[in-house]
Amino acid sequence: MKKFLITLSLVFAVAQFGFAQETEQPVDSVLIAQEKMEKLEQEIAADKAAQKEIEKAEKAQKKAEKAQKKAEKAVKKQEKLAKAIAAKKKSIKKSEGKIRKLKNKMAKNKSKGKISPVDEMEINQKINKLELSIAKDKEKLGKLQQKQ
Numbered sequence: 382m383k384k385f386l387i388t389l390s391l392v393f394a395v396a397q398f399g400f401a402q403e404t405e406q407p408v409d410s411v412l413i414a415q416e417k418m419e420k421l422e423q424e425i426a427a428d429k430a431a432q433k434e435i436e437k438a439e440k441a442q443k444k445a446e447k448a449q450k451k452a453e454k455a456v457k458k459q460e461k462l463a464k465a466i467a468a469k470k471k472s473i474k475k476s477e478g479k480i481r482k483l484k485n486k487m488a489k490n491k492s493k494g495k496i497s498p499v500d501e502m503e504i505n506q507k508i509n510k511l512e513l514s515i516a517k518d519k520e521k522l523g524k525l526q527q528k529q
Contacts (some may be wrong), residue, residue: 462529467521476511476518483508 490496
């Protein structure tokens with residue numbers, strides 16, 4: 382009998398303990414609606430914060446792209462300037478070579494007596510013209526080198 386009473390009291394205690402842990406929440410539609418509204422407001426706030434972060438990232442990306450384009454443009458400008466300098470130097474050397482050839486030709490023909498005074502004057506005019514173009518090219522070359 383004692384065992385029976387102890388068993389019975391244990392069963393009641395366990396049952397009472399199980400029921401005690403279950404808490405009944407009042408099922409109120411107003412509370413549920415308020416909770417849903419709070420969750421929605423939190424989600425909206427999180428979305429706004431995420432949107433601001435996205436906009437900041439986009440601005441930073443655009444700024445980086447702009448800086449990259451500017452750097453590329455500067456590099457192209459330097460390359461173009463280097464090409465122009467090389468072209469001017471080449472032009473000067475070519476003109477100096479022509480002057481040398483004309484002077485050699487004139488000296489050779491003069492020593493042989495095959496050149497007339499008119500031909501000599503024409504060759505001298507060509508030489509003068511080439512020397513003027515060399516002077517202009519050297520001036521332009523100096524300006525280009527200052528830019529560099």
